[in-house]
Amino acid sequence: MSTPAEIGLQRWHAIVESRDPAQLPGMIAADAVFRSPAVHTPQEGREVVCAYLSAALVVLGPELTYTDTWQRENDAVLHFHTVIDGLQVEGIDMITWDDDGVITAFTVMIRPFKALETVIAAMGKQLFG
């Protein structure tokens, strides 16, 4: 039988591959929490988590490659690399799923500093126009 992390990872990779956020709401818990690389305050609730992850798919998506995964029963750390405006971006997604493989927490960290600056600017443009 698949673990919640296995179910969740399969769904997440399908979303990233399609870059179609239509399936996102169904895989995010109503009280899910998103911890962005930009600000300390957690972003709470399905709607706002969907908004951030949808924007991230646009900003990070085109060149996004997952290079490694540390996986447990209900959570995983995914190591990713991407390129934005010619700048190398490295980061991790730390995702927690409930027992049905639905996302309850999603934390993103990015290095180096210049990449984080660029991602924050691009995310701001995507989210707030």
Added chain:
Amino acid sequence: MSTPAEIGLQRWHAIVESRDPAQLPGMIAADAVFRSPAVHTPQEGREVVCAYLSAALVVLGPELTYTDTWQRENDAVLHFHTVIDGLQVEGIDMITWDDDGVITAFTVMIRPFKALETVIAAMGKQLFG
């Protein structure tokens, strides 16, 4: 029998607890690589990796708490929290060990942005005076 990651983690936690970098050189490979949260270019070689990790023990050390670990045979992702100048700092150490439990690669990522700025300033002061 202990895995390289188990041996390496035990040594690393002993160093963090004592905050005494004297044991550091013996647990870092001659060609080890440090990827800082600040700059893209990898820092290579035992001496420079030792310098960065020693500075990190001073800057992040006093309040450093490891809250979680995703562990495999030869590597691990360690989730940490600390406080610098009253600012909450969250991050990960991504460590790879050779078969003898000696560090060959060490990557650090930090969130949020303000915490990363503060850590970079404090690390610069510690490393370059």
